[in-house]
C-alpha cells in the first residue's frame with residue numbers, strides 16, 4: 001500500500017505545478033516564411049496530460065489567427081485522453097484503519113487516504129446531505145475531531161464503502177464519488193482545472209494570433225460560447241466580429257455568455273469625445289495602458305468595448321498588454337521594487353457626475369495584488385484613476401515612484417504590448433484583472449466620430465457558464481473528450 005501511494009505521488013508530481021507560464025517568444029510580426037508556431041493553448045491540457053507538460057508543441061496549422069476558434073475545435077476533437085488519467089469505474093479492494101484516516105486500496109493497486117472527520121462531514125445520507133440542493137445538512141455541532149469508525153465494509157463488487165461510526169450512524173459512499181474526491185494530486189488537478197483554466201501569458205507576438213469569434217455563431221452555437229469563455233480564461237481577451245454597428249449588441253451577447261454588471265457609468269456606457277467629459281476616456285486624448293474602474297473594490301472583472309463607429313484617420317487605435325506577464329518579469333528582474341508594488345497601498349479615486357449621478361469612489365489597494373501563494377491576482381494600473389493623496393512618507397513615496405516607473409518601462413517595451421484598430425461591428429472583450437488597454441490619440445474633427453459602447457462582465461458568472469457548457473456539451477473536466485483547450 002505504501003509503495004502504491006508513493007508511486008502515485010511520484011506520477012502526480014508534475015501536476016502540482018499550476019502557476020501560469022510565459023509563452024516562449026516566437027516568430028516576430030512580418031515574418032513571411034511558413035514557420036511553425038508554438039501551439040497557442042498548450043498549457044491547460046497539461047493538467048490532463050502530464051507527459052506533455054514540459055513539451056513545446058508546434059503546430060504547422062497555426063498560420064491563420066482569424067480561424068483560431070475553428071482550428072481549436074478541430075484540434076481538440078482529435079485529442080485523446082491519456083487513459084492513465086481516467087480511471088474506469090473504480091473498485092475498492094480493501095481498507096485499513098489508521099489513527100485518524102481510513103486507508104483504501106483500489107483494485108488497480110493504487111491507494112488513497114481519507115480523514116475520518118472528512119468522511120463524517122461528507123456523509124451522503126438523507127439526514128446529512130440534501131440531494132436536490134447539493135448541500136450539506138449535517139450541523140457543525142454533530143461533527144467532532146474524535147469521530148472514529150466502529151466498522152468499515154467494502155461491498156462484494158467493490159463499488160460501495162460503508163462506515164458505521166461509533167455512535168451508530170451509518171455512511172455509505174459510492175467508490176466513484178470517493179475516487180473523484182481522493183486526496184491525491186491527480187484528482188485534485190482535475191478539480192483545479194474545473195475551478196479555473198490556467199492562463200497562458202503572452203507577449204506582442206499575440207498580435208499575429210488574436211483570438212477571434214463570430215457574433216452570429218455566438219448567438220446560435222453553445223460550443224462557440226464555450227470556446228469564447230475558455231479563450232477568455234486562458235488568453236484574457238477576444239475580438240468578436242460581425243455585430244451590428246448599433247447600441248444593444250452587448251446586451252444580446254451578454255444574454256448568451258454572462259450578464260452585464262452595472263457601474264457608476266450605468267449598465268452600459270458610450271465612449272466618445274464629449275464636451276465636459278466625466279472621464280478622460282470620453283475625450284480624444286491618448287490613454288496610457290490601464291484597467292477600468294480601479295476605484296471600485298469590486299473592480300469590474302471583464303470589460304467589453306463594442307466599436308460602433310471608428311475614427312477614419314490615423315489614431316484611435318487600441319493598445320493591449322498582458323500585465324501578469326510584465327508583473328512576473330518585474331518579480332524576476334527587480335524583486336525589491338516588485339515588493340514595493342505589492343505592499344504599498346495606493347489610493348484610486350473617481351470623482352464626478354455622470355448622467356446626473358454624483359459619485360466620489362475611493363479604493364485603497366497595492367498596484368500589484370497577489371494571492372496567498374504568490375501568484376499574480378491583478379494589476380491595478382490607471383494613470384488617471386490614481387489619486388494624488390498618498391498615505392506614506394516622502395521617502396517611501398520616492399521609492400514607490402522608482403518601482404512604479406520601472407514597471408512602466410517594462411510594460412512599454414515593444415515586446416510587451418501591441419496595437420491594432422477595431423473596426424465597426426467588432427467587440428473587444430478583455431479580462432480587466434489582467435489585460436491592460438490603452439488608446440492612441442486622434443483628432444476629433446467631427447464630434448463623436450469614434451463611438452463605442454462599453455460594459456462589464458463578471459468572472460464568477462462566466463466561469464459558471466463555462467462549467468455548465470462543458471458538462472452539457474461533454475467537454476467537461478475528465479470527460480471523454482478531455483478539456484477543449
Ligand SMILES: [Zn+2]
Pocket residue numbers: 123124125126127128129169170171
Ligand atoms: Zn449521515
